[in-house]
Amino acid sequence: MKIAMANDHAGTALKNQIKKYLEEQGHEVKDFGTYTEDAADLSDYVYPASLAVAKGECERGIFVDGVGFGSALIANKIYGLYAVVCQDPFCARLSREHTDSNVLCIGGKIIGSAIAMEIVKTWMETDALTAEKYRRRVQKVTDINNKHCVPVK
DSSP: OEEEEEEOGGGHHHHHHHHHHHHHTTOEEEEOOOOSSSOOOTHHHHHHHHHHHHTTSSSEEEEEESSSHHHHHHHTTSTTOOEEEOSSHHHHHHHHHTTOOOEEEEETTTSOHHHHHHHHHHHHHOOOOOSHHHHHHHHHHHHHHHHHSOOOO
């Protein structure tokens, strides 16, 4: 699977650990930066990474900033992106099973690398549930997206 990754200065170290893990698992990672811990504006990196997911250039995205919310706020402005903030593996599993999320946002200042790696592993390995009630709920969110968001060209 091809994964878009992005971060700000608060997420550089953790992003690099996650990137290494994903590549070891056979995934292709497109790293949109930043690449240092110098102060950086999150949107400069998350926005182009989000567009890559929206355009189908990457199948999913994993974004790391200080808390995770900044990345999710940016990503969720983009048509077709369903970004979630996860701080434990249980939420990561549910975010895939119940909402079929395609972007995972993690807070590098909130959780340590051991938990982050479990979150990523769980999120990457979990499929969306196919029962009618989950498909119906996901479709309702997709309908809202299609009604109010503009497709990326």
